[in-house]
Amino acid sequence: RKEVxxxxxxxxxxxxxxxxxxxxxxxxxxxxxxxxxQDCRKEPKLLMSVYSSGNEDGRFTAQLNRASQYISLLIRDxxxxxxxxxxxxxxxxSWGKLQFGAGTQVVVTP
Amino acid sequence: xxxxxxxxxYKIIEKRQSVAFWCNPISGHATLYxxxxxxxxxxxxxxxxxxxxxxxxxxxxxxxxxxxRLKGVDSTLKIQPAKLEDSAVYLCASSLVSREPSASGTQxxxxxxxxxxx
Numbered sequence: 001r002k003e004v005x006x007x008x009x010x011x012x013x014x015x016x017x018x019x020x021x022x023x024x025x026x027x028x029x030x031x032x033x034x035x036x037x038q039d040c041r042k043e044p045k046l047l048m049s050v051y052s053s054g055n056e057d058g059r060f061t062a063q064l065n066r067a068s069q070y071i072s073l074l075i076r077d078x079x080x081x082x083x084x085x086x087x088x089x090x091x092x093x094s095w096g097k098l099q100f101g102a103g104t105q106v107v108v109t110p
Numbered sequence: 111x112x113x114x115x116x117x118x119x120y121k122i123i124e125k126r127q128s129v130a131f132w133c134n135p136i137s138g139h140a141t142l143y144x145x146x147x148x149x150x151x152x153x154x155x156x157x158x159x160x161x162x163x164x165x166x167x168x169x170x171x172x173x174x175x176x177x178x179r180l181k182g183v184d185s186t187l188k189i190q191p192a193k194l195e196d197s198a199v200y201l202c203a204s205s206l207v208s209r210e211p212s213a214s215g216t217q218x219x220x221x222x223x224x225x226x227x228x
Binding site for chain 2: 008
């Protein structure tokens, strides 16, 4: 079983619609969680951290469910510029080792 | 603020040849990471440095890969000899020294070096 699993997609989303997807992780001792965004042929960039209580950053909402060991990302009012691959990232230890999922591709269409 | 610099951006070599990649992290970032990202997969950590010491190299294929960070700033990653399956993007990232998970989870990536092994 992979340590971090994601639905690869693609999720085809009409502009203005809402899209949500999950990520599951296997290590129950994982300390913190993040979503990174990666545009085609570009480097990953931090989108947002995921807190236990859930958190929002503009149109983006992240949730953590420790009991079921998954995190989720919801994008409201999708923009064409939201088209990217979203990487689920789990922080494994105190030295900063990150475990990346393979990513979920989102394609926002006009 | 200057970001993480990497060179070269692209490299094409034949199998069994050697190749080296260079990385200059963000100024003041003591932690440096090298990742391998194969097409369709997420980045996989190869090696992590804290200043010039190795923190984690458990996934580095040490029979052919080596990395160093002699003065705690720049780093080089070498592959010798290269295999076809080494074709990937090699990403360098850096972060602040911190045991606070939320802080050290913020890693800044360079543009990567796209390696093609023929």
